[in-house]
Amino acid sequence: MSSIKEIAKQVGISPASVSIYLSNKETNRVSAKTKALIDQAVTELNYHKNVFASSLSTHESKLIGVIIPTILPLFQNDYTNALLSGLQTRLSSFGYGLLFFPSSAQSSIAIVKEQLEKSAGCDGYVLFSTGFCTHEQIHRNIEEVGKTGKPFVTLNIPKVDEDVSQVLIDDLAQPSGARYLIDCGHTELLLVLGRQGGEHTRALQRNYKRLLQEYGIPYSPERVLYGEYSEETSYTLITNALTAMPQITGICCMSDIMAASAIRAAAATGRAVPRDISIIGRNDSIHARLSLPALTTIDLHMQQAGSGAANVLLDALDGSTASQKILLSGSLVERDSVRSLL
Amino acid sequence: MSSIKEIAKQVGISPASVSIYLSNKETNRVSAKTKALIDQAVTELNYHKNVFASSLSTHESKLIGVIIPTILPLFQNDYTNALLSGLQTRLSSFGYGLLFFPSSAQSSIAIVKEQLEKSAGCDGYVLFSTGFCTHEQIHRNIEEVGKTGKPFVTLNIPKVDEDVSQVLIDDLAQPSGARYLIDCGHTELLLVLGRQGGEHTRALQRNYKRLLQEYGIPYSPERVLYGEYSEETSYTLITNALTAMPQITGICCMSDIMAASAIRAAAATGRAVPRDISIIGRNDSIHARLSLPALTTIDLHMQQAGSGAANVLLDALDGSTASQKILLSGSLVERDSVRSLL
DNA sequence: ATAAATAAGTTAACCGGTTAACAAAGAACC
């Protein structure tokens, strides 16, 4: 590893001059001749600036820490990937890199602590909430990240009172899909949720109950499934449910993956979609476009949420101290998996 | 941001002692009593070790740089995500974090250079190859990363002569799917490739030609499509191709996404899969399991490749200097999208 | 011709931790 000193030695100047030039190529404190010599030495010695040394001095690392409290492998989840994608794209265009920390812990809170442990030095953080986080844990995690004193945004988190920047997706807790099915005349519904105990699931379920009440449709627990966002679990559960309850005409799923599984489950139990049964997904991920029939779904604008979070963070990094709350609404994407009964 | 000095001051000892304890809690150079005091101060002052300062001293950052030469948003690609997932999971369990650098450049080579520019200080690198990389660029990129002197692994890269560690997927360049279709009696084939010019696509195409020759099947360019790994592009191209060439009975796709699109295209042109037309995918991603009929596909074991790469890197980080080449074979996963004509 | 401004560069302290080398006090040993 060549250092700034070696460059300086080769050119025959002081390390300071090299640093001055390298951190601002337009400086007029280094002559054109010397600049050229430095450039040459940089190439010859294959010099790359040590970010760590540099950050240590400048107190700026151009690195954002990503805190995702999950025990599942990363990069395997639709929601998170879309969010990350939007985030990365935007941050990257402002010169910021992303940092993912290791963690061997098992609980949401311990993971966050462990990841923060190794992260001091980042310019800011993005805190995700996942299907593993309970209400209580979300608050603790926000508090923990807050203690770093660095700017941060929370993402994919149910609305929270704390005075922190957050990008909220209005429809995250809204059973908009179910409402649409009801509006299309369906009353015999199946609701496929994520992970039992997770805050996302709980909030959605709460509002679903309220929705049924509003329409005077009875709520029955056996019509609520916990598919755990997994295609296998949801396929099995839905297949069983459809067999046990042939009167079902509409399935509202909390994710497109589970909705795609629902299509398969419908086929497995001899039903055609949407003729015999209507299915609605959520997220408008690629699965919605690929499945046959293509899924009617709620676009949660996850990618936009990611870039929105990046914007908020960028503002804070820029010195803005006010916490921002960005509210995104989901939108219905009508495709071919829902039939109106009216 | 509290520092080690503040801890030291509060406890009334030298910063060195704090550092000694904090970098090895089992040390016997600090008394139990002092240890407790330090722990207390750490909690009270909410101290987190500055990784950068620490790495600077120890020349170890526990951070791996991920170099992905693409201009597309990250985390939106099946292949890459599976690879990253395997990589992250394994590296994480050994305490390594992942670093993604920003880049605004447009060419594969410039991106790699720019990302390396900001990365000195990582303990090692993972170099991806993408559909954007030509043969020439892949070599240049390897050379560029090699110049850092840090251990690195190449991933998702067609076999390369250089003496560098690489995880190879044997089937990356093999038209195993096409061979299977032919073995099932299909001779009127459509090949759906990725991006024209990309090395992955080129290698596969070359070997596909050879395969047809081997079986005495004529090769015709209009039966080769460049779907660009995109569901829309491939859907349009395949729909058109099926309309123009009704004799086609088998479609071999370079990705599951394109295969899923092929199913939709088949439906759009009035064909049933696999009755009228057989379709085979590649990667065994979630799309293969979700589509209806479920896709017969080639499992490339991407996730395993990722963790394999992590292992190789871990070895190198551990001091092993020999470059390793890990060879993974793809395996056929038979589902419901291919019908035997024999 | 002289003062003031500019150009080009240097010195040295600092960022926050780490670690080799050293030190002082008490315990253990002969």
Place this chain on the structure above:
DNA sequence: GGTTCTTTGTTAACCGGTTAACTTATTTAT
């Protein structure tokens, strides 16, 4: 009682870059 070993620390240099303050030589202005 003197020597050696432990225990529990400290000092100071260093990692690689940055930057305020300073210096010297050269222009420019008056």
